[in-house]
Amino acid sequence: MTVTATSSHLANMATRAAGFQPSPVRAVFDVSMQPGMISLAGGNPYLPALPLEGIAELARGVVLERGLEALQYGSGAGTEELQALICQVMKREGISAAPENIQVTAGSQMALELVTKLFCDPGDVVIAEGPTYVGALGVFEGFQAEVAHVAMDDDGVDPEHLQQLIAGLKAAGKTIKFFYTIPNFNNPSGISLSLERRQRVVDVCRAEDVLIVEDNPYGLLAFDGAPAPALHSLDPDNVLYLGSFSKIFAPGLRVGWVVAPEDVRGRLQIASEATTICPSVLSQLIVENYISSYDWRGQIEAYSSVYASRCRATLDALAAHMPDGTHWTTPAGGFFTWVTLPEGIDTEQVLAAAIDSGVVFVPGSAFYADGGGANQLRIAFSYADEEQLSEGVRRLGEAIRGL
Numbered sequence: 484m485t486v487t488a489t490s491s492h493l494a495n496m497a498t499r500a501a502g503f504q505p506s507p508v509r510a511v512f513d514v515s516m517q518p519g520m521i522s523l524a525g526g527n528p529y530l531p532a533l534p535l536e537g538i539a540e541l542a543r544g545v546v547l548e549r550g551l552e553a554l555q556y557g558s559g560a561g562t563e564e565l566q567a568l569i570c571q572v573m574k575r576e577g578i579s580a581a582p583e584n585i586q587v588t589a590g591s592q593m594a595l596e597l598v599t600k601l602f603c604d605p606g607d608v609v610i611a612e613g614p615t616y617v618g619a620l621g622v623f624e625g626f627q628a629e630v631a632h633v634a635m636d637d638d639g640v641d642p643e644h645l646q647q648l649i650a651g652l653k654a655a656g657k658t659i660k661f662f663y664t665i666p667n668f669n670n671p672s673g674i675s676l677s678l679e680r681r682q683r684v685v686d687v688c689r690a691e692d693v694l695i696v697e698d699n700p701y702g703l704l705a706f707d708g709a710p711a712p713a714l715h716s717l718d719p720d721n722v723l724y725l726g727s728f729s730k731i732f733a734p735g736l737r738v739g740w741v742v743a744p745e746d747v748r749g750r751l752q753i754a755s756e757a758t759t760i761c762p763s764v765l766s767q768l769i770v771e772n773y774i775s776s777y778d779w780r781g782q783i784e785a786y787s788s789v790y791a792s793r794c795r796a797t798l799d800a801l802a803a804h805m806p807d808g809t810h811w812t813t814p815a816g817g818f819f820t821w822v823t824l825p826e827g828i829d830t831e832q833v834l835a836a837a838i839d840s841g842v843v844f845v846p847g848s849a850f851y852a853d854g855g856g857a858n859q860l861r862i863a864f865s866y867a868d869e870e871q872l873s874e875g876v877r878r879l880g881e882a883i884r885g886l
């Protein structure tokens with residue numbers, strides 16, 4: 484028998500629960516499972532690119548050789564070995580951190596929740612790019628923080644606009660708690676903050692005394708060339724860095740982390756212990772073995788070349804099938820491109836027609852806290868293959884024309 488909540492239970496819930504909404508990405512999950520449906524919706528990594536046999540061996544070794552540790556409760560901060568290995572991984576983006584600065588979490592989603600729990604009271608303001616990660620908006624909403632968006636162009640956030648926004652918010656008496664940013668291959672826009680702007684963004688935030696929360700799950704997934712320097716590498720004291728193994732290895736393990744100055748890291752651990760007691764030791768040991776004994780850099784290259792080819796197929800299909808006046812971003816890495824249709828086209832309406840045509844995506848409004856994005860949409864090219872992407876975009880074009 485299914486037990487359903489009564490209306491009085493719902494009425495009794497805390498104010499913070501009133502705004503809880505199902506994630507728009509999860510909302511289209513069931514639709515995307517329908518036979519014949521092409522999903523451009525979920526940002527799932529392409530796990531068939533992983534060598535499953537090798538990983539099975541590695542997991543077997545963990546249980547046989549370190550099972551009593553792996554299956555036991557562990558340190559609230561994370562295992563010391565993984566903390567040290569995370570520091571090595573981050574060196575690729577110029578970050579120099581000590582293991583004591585690392586708080587391991589169940590994915591960077593949990594990291595976002597912990598950071599917001601630590602910093603935000605109801606009514607506090609978080610500045611975020613417009614558009615931004617829908618999962619972050621859900622967290623900010625849950626802690627009753629207000630979101631102020633700062634627009635991006637093809638080079639990311641304009642530091643002067645950021646400064647003006649901060650000044651305006653302060654003049655209006657608002658308390659700004661942090662600037663949440665996804666500087667590399669942004670979800671959902673695919674845009675990266677240009678190298679020239681990085682130092683200036685960091686300088687503006689330092690001068691204005693605004694903490695930066697840098698969320699960087701895609702930074703190592705550049706199609707070409709070296710990773711950009713992390714904002715953290717430019718101002719370690721004023722940047723909390725959120726990392727994840729979800730996109731460079733596997734999301735099912737749920738291993739991410741925060742890099743924070745030691746006093747903040749200590750508080751994060753207390754908040755984390757209240758939520759999960761400790762991060763999964765089994766998952767951490769699997770990641771430890773993967774990083775120390777497997778060619779993880781080669782795996783990132785393998786992933787990136789799959790995504791680069793899928794991105795090209797998507798952009799070609801957009802050029803062939805989108806109506807005149809449509810624009811899209813040209814990502815240099817990551818999972819997503821962001822499509823802006825001519826004014827007046829509502830992508831929530833397009834979605835209904837697109838589902839009838841056999842393709843599903845996430846409408847742009849999901850990625851704004853202020854009702855923006857009505858004529859925009861996100862395409863994830865990470866999971867569907869080139870043929871499906873071309874056909875999916877063709878169906879999308881058909882749905883738009885049929886409105």
Ligand SMILES: Cc1ncc(COP(=O)(O)O)c(C=O)c1O
Nearest residue numbers: 590591592616670727729734739
């Ligand atoms: C920008 C961004 N942050 C955080 C996450 C959460 O990732 P995870 O919790 O799997 O590390 C995602 C996942 O899609 C994301 O795109």
